[in-house]
Amino acid sequence: MYFSIKYKYIVLYFILTIFPLVICDLLIYQIWTTKFYNNTVESQTKIIKQLNRSLALFKKNVESTSHGFSIIESGLLQEFLQGVDFNVPADLIITDHGKIVYSANSWKNDNSLLETVKNKESVNGKVSGNFTFKESGRNMLVIYNHDPETNLSVISVTEVSKILGKNGNNKKLMVYIIISSIVVSIFSIILISLHVTSPIRSLRKEIKAIENGDFNHSFDRDVMIRDEIWDIEISFHKIMLKLKEQARIQYQLISLTNQAKFKALQSQINPHFLHNALETINSLAIIHNVPLIAQISRSLSKMFRYNMMQDTEEVLIKDELDHMDNYLNVQLIRFDGFIECERQIDPQILEYKIIKFVLQPIVENCFIHGFKNLTDKGMIRIEGKINENKHIVISISDNGPGIPEEKLKKLNEELKTFTLDNKHPPTNKESNRIGIFNVNNRLKIAYGEEYGLQYHNISPHGLCAVITIPIRNRKQQEEESG
Template sequence: MKFRSIRSRLILFMLLATTVPLLLSITITYIHTKETIKEQALEENRNLIYQGKVNLTNYLNSINQASLTLYTDANFLRNLRKIPDDYRAVAEVYTSLQNILNTVHGIERIYLHATQSGQSTLVTPAIYPKREYRTEPYISTQGYEKYTTAIEPTHKSHDYGFPPSPTSYSDKMVFTFHRSITNVPSEKVLALLAIDVSLDSVADITEQLFNKDKEQLLVVDQGGTVVYSGRDSQLGTQITDKELLARIKGTQTEGFFESGGAMNVFEKMQTPYTEWTMIKRIPNSTLYERARQLTQINAAIAVIALGIIIFGTLFISIRITEPIKKLTSYMNRIQSGQLDVDISWNRQDETGIMFTRFRQMMDTINNLILREYRLELANKTNQLKALQAQINPHFLYNTLQSIGTLALQNNVPRIYALLSSLAKIMRYSMRNNDVLVTLRDEADHVRLYLELQKERFGDQLVYTLDLAPDTLDKPMPKMILQPLIENYFKHGMDHEGRQGMVRIESHMRKDGVLQIVIENNGSRIEPEKLATLKEQLAGRRNGELEDEWAGDNGEIGVRNVLLRLQLYTPHDVGMRIENLEPYGVRISLEIDTEDMQDMHTGENKTAEARTGAGPGEVHTEEN
């Protein structure tokens, strides 16, 4: 299908008119849905993170409040100074620590180191308390004396230097709540308290805030250490995301940002003892999953609709353009010479009216052209056949053969050669069944004619045939070149002065047109007569086939050549006549032989067999 055809343009226009708005609609819907889902998800997750922050803050405050109960026990501070000698005081300290352990869910162990007595105590839910004398508190609690309260980031659980028990879980991850116990109102530190808190309690609070399979939730301290994560491999590690670290250490308390192909919603927990940041990471694949599902549904609907549209477009375009293609086919057949084409179209719409009018027009053309000009051609053909029939070809050929034999007997071969040439010329001209011949046949006929003329004029005549090899097998109407050359001998040749010259050349142009040029050095055509001749030739080329042709016999010969070329050639034929400097005439013929090749295939093979020249043989002669 050619792009410039009406059908292809109509299909392209209808497809663009339907698919472009459809694709734009899907794209705009997808973008709008993404933004809407993003806004909804952002609002929902902000509320979730805020609620999670409140719950986690309350949980940490409960631990803080539980540790403050030591100050409400009036005997606790006194007991710190009595141990380890007073066993009753030791028991009361243990009871106070046991109360804290049982008050808040999720506490794994409590470690207490009395600075004055050097007594370290470890309390766990599963075993009896452990005690021993130490000059210094356990290393992990050192450095927290200067803080009233502080939280140590997530780390592996340990027994604070006590021998491990069967219930110890060294691989369990905990965070530690540190408190220094002072002798209020003084700032003297009486003891260091460390409360290990299991992450299970944090998980109970945070697991309701995110989907473990698709989302991620982090609790990070102000130093960038992961306190809690849904992925165990991240617990206690350092955050490397620069954007995330900037948000943690920044002054903004809540908000969101996009990083690493995910939307991050964060909320800071600001308490007197720590500043944690709760971050929820929602990958774009999860965030826009509903948008993709909706887009996939729309795309599926669009594909179905597009299939229906394409089918409808093709059906409509074919229905519209089929009459045009049909009419074009009829025109091509008429152009090739089939003027009696049966034009039929059974529709009752505008195309039916068009075909009816076209059929009526062709009927008129057949009546005006086929009847008149084919009848005229038939009459001229009948006249020619009648003249040819007056001479018995067999009698003439036999007579010439007898004269030739007599010439050979009398040792005059030149006369025999001339008679043979004359016989071939007559045989060629009387082949009535050959409408089209090859350029090779026509050139051979002209050569024989020129040989006879050369016998007449001797050295006063030279001729040259310069025919391109690829033109020899091209078809053309019979008896075209000889009448044009004959005009030279009748009207142009100088019989008393300079030597006569005739030159014929041919070549194929790139557009498939056979060009034949005939030049002579005879007398030039008078300017007025040449102008009139060119005007009449232009009228012939434009289809003005009037019966009257002003001029002498030479011009009538040119007219007949052009008329026969137009009658037998399916495409355009051009003829140009011009004077040469300082003397001479050039006649140029341009014949489009594209469709004539198929018409002449059989005759071409016959011509090759008759002349003995192959299709690739160079045909160049000079005499």
């Protein structure tokens, strides 16, 4: 069963706050009531003691002036007691030498109460005290005081509920306090719970948005105090941005690779048919002893076969170099010795990986631009090695006119900036080549923005393209793909 975290906090705070608060209020009320009860008992006891002393004096005066008549016989006791005022309604019992001389209500003939008082006096050895007992289901408070000199005893009987009834105003006040404290606590708990769970709910909203495919949800919540939840939100936002960037880069890599494949194969109406046709030409050239035609047809056939390899994005560097060599074989035969090629490749880089369709477009650029107006013999130099930074560097240079320094600087700045909105898109209308920006962008997507393509002029004339990639061997590739 799903239960929102804000309600969990409300229930938790309710248990931890309101229950103790109510219990605390009830304890305070209990202490308050007990204190009020004790104060009432103490006050009644003082009144009983004072009444007994007054009765002793009254008895002496009455007996001396009435020629030995008792205070009962004189009929003055009732008049005397009418002036006594108790805080709580109480029934009085007055005894003289153990006999009841005055009793109110139903206690007139209740000798069991007198016996109980005598027992309390004899057990405790006190002439004054109090106790409670039950009578007809009611709790009764008895307060007594005995004067040994006159043998007068004054006893008051009060129903406990009447004492507690005097505390009614305090009881109402406590009820109001409890209700008010509960209302204020509930309101505070809701506000605190909403405030505490707000960042969690905000984070959940972001996760839900990403789950629904919305990666544009922005993190713009202002906080006064930074805590762990805020830190988690920041980290999650960074992860989200990285995932978004990785998804964008992956999409661009696939898009650019597909564009590269399309550009390389766009002239093939039926690659398999052309491949078979070239193999047939090769066979005929061998039969009729025409080696140049056989060499061109074999090179073109291998290029088509390489272009049709779509099961992997990365190939061994030696395979990419072979694809470049096949292209060079066709071009060198075409130019009939007017252009030559030199290679200086470190053998240890051949087993490392590189993305497809990188070298051939750069070499093609040499023929399109470098040798466009060439009058002397052309030269293409290809070098490959591992530099001091443990990166693979492959350079392709020609002895063409090069590029003016101002344009070269601008070109390199554009190559350093990775963006799809490049001024030189892969579908450049100036030629049928796969653009250098396409190659550069794919390198940066695949390996990172610190890698890619850069150009520099060489002395006395010529242009050199430098490709820098990280070292990636078969084992690393298998671990990453696994």
